[in-house]
Amino acid sequence: MLNLMVGLNGFTLCSGIICEDLNGKDYCAVKLKSDERMTIGYISRKEAPLSAIGQKYLEEIAKYKDKSLG
DSSP: OOOHHHHTTTOOOOOSOOHHHHSSSOOOOOOOOSOOOOOOOOOOOSSSSHHHHHHHHHHHHTTTOOOOOO
8 A cells, every 4th residue: 555655646544553664754644634533443253362463453553542643
């Protein structure tokens, strides 16, 4: 997605969480002028335990809860 944005001089809608370590410093998040909110979450099976990678996802998302553009 990011390569397409650079190649086509485009944009996308996303959470606004951009990892400079992974994607470099060539991207920035700009707040969309809208009252709508984006919810980030996950889906899991009712009786199944969360996998190690699923738990890591939740830990990483929690780090950004206070850094929203809202």
